[in-house]
Amino acid sequence: AQSVSQHNHHVILSEAASLELGCNYSYGGTVNLFWYVQYPGQHLQLLLKYFSGDPLVKGIKGFEAEFIKSKFSFNLRKPSVQWSDTAEYFCAVNPLGGSARQLTFGSGTQLTVLP
Amino acid sequence: KAGVTQTPRYLIKTRGQQVTLSCSPISGHRSVSWYQQTPGQGLQFLFEYFSETQRNKGNFPGRFSGRQFSNSRSEMNVSTLELGDSALYLCASMTQGGGLNTEAFFGQGTRLTVV
Numbered sequence: 186a187q188s189v190s191q192h193n194h195h196v197i198l199s200e201a202a203s204l205e206l207g208c209n210y211s212y213g214g215t216v217n218l219f220w221y222v223q224y225p226g227q228h229l230q231l232l233l234k235y236f237s238g239d240p241l242v243k244g245i246k247g248f249e250a251e252f253i254k255s256k257f258s259f260n261l262r263k264p265s266v267q268w269s270d271t272a273e274y275f276c277a278v279n280p281l282g283g284s285a286r287q288l289t290f291g292s293g294t295q296l297t298v299l300p
Numbered sequence: 301k302a303g304v305t306q307t308p309r310y311l312i313k314t315r316g317q318q319v320t321l322s323c324s325p326i327s328g329h330r331s332v333s334w335y336q337q338t339p340g341q342g343l344q345f346l347f348e349y350f351s352e353t354q355r356n357k358g359n360f361p362g363r364f365s366g367r368q369f370s371n372s373r374s375e376m377n378v379s380t381l382e383l384g385d386s387a388l389y390l391c392a393s394m395t396q397g398g399g400l401n402t403e404a405f406f407g408q409g410t411r412l413t414v415v
């Protein structure tokens with residue numbers, strides 16, 4: 186079965202610092218990749234997605250992620266974080282093939298940005 | 301257009317009782333998936349419905365069941381509640397069948413507390 190690893194459980198940064206959150210998955214076939222964000226008390230929102238093509242994808246709020254197939258990685262980056270980026274971030278994988286639309290999520294990374 | 305609507309937002313139930321949660325997907329979306337979110341296990345896939353048929357099921361006991369109606373609205377049911385069923389239950393709607401390049405839109409969830 187596929188799995189998703191997010192190695193950073195809690196990251197604390199000061200405003201304007203750069204962010205990189207790691208995400209690795211284990212699945213040998215073609216995948217769709219996602220980063221979701223969950224602000225306190227709110228629903229999961231899609232930050233960005235990778236389906237195919239350019240491995241560097243840009244999402245909302247200045248976030249971007251790079252898909253490195255050889256490393257099975259999809260790391261999330263932001264050059265300069267803001268206090269409002271404080272939230273929990275989830276990496277998710279949808280393996281393609283068949284009719285399944287099942288997302289496998291990582292355990293999440295809690296990001297705290299200090300003003 | 302309206303997002304994914306889950307009702308109720310909060311529930312408190314007693315061990316041994318059963319509970320039914322409801323999800324109305326985005327208009328035009330025919331696929332509905334359910335996820336359980338807990339601090340210990342993270343986000344775990346429960347099941348997915350498309351055109352009133354369950355197409356995929358996660359690793360949960362038979363006490364967890366669901367259905368989908370002809371208008372794509374979905375319900376999930378948990379019978380004989382246990383304390384460990386306390387969780388945030390999330391519903392996700394997706395555009396269509398077919399595994400390629402679909403993204404999930406999440407509702408705000410139903411917070412179930414079992415006492």
